[in-house]
Amino acid sequence: MLIVVVLFATVLLRAAIVMTFVYLMLPAKRVCPRCGAKLALIRHTLLRVLVPAVEHRWCLECGWSGVVRQAQSRVIKRAARS
Ligand SMILES: [Zn+2]
Structure with missing residues (x-):
């Protein structure tokens, strides 16, 4: 049983x-x-809901569409608005 826990932990790691690394490679x-x-x-x-740290964005000029990192957290944005 211990080996299963160790292997599962390495998979999660x-x-x-x-x-x-994928998150760090996304454009910010x-x-x-x-x-x-x-x-x-x-x-x-x-x-x-699933990945609140990224946003889907679209370029109106050339049509590029992709996922980018969120530059500022939503909590900070809400605090700045109020
Ligand atoms: Zn573009």
């Missing part, structure tokens, strides 16, 4: 490492990586 700026234009936010309810 590998998944965490991969997700961290809100400009298009192709043309440099400002990106429009596409709201996804499921993505917002």
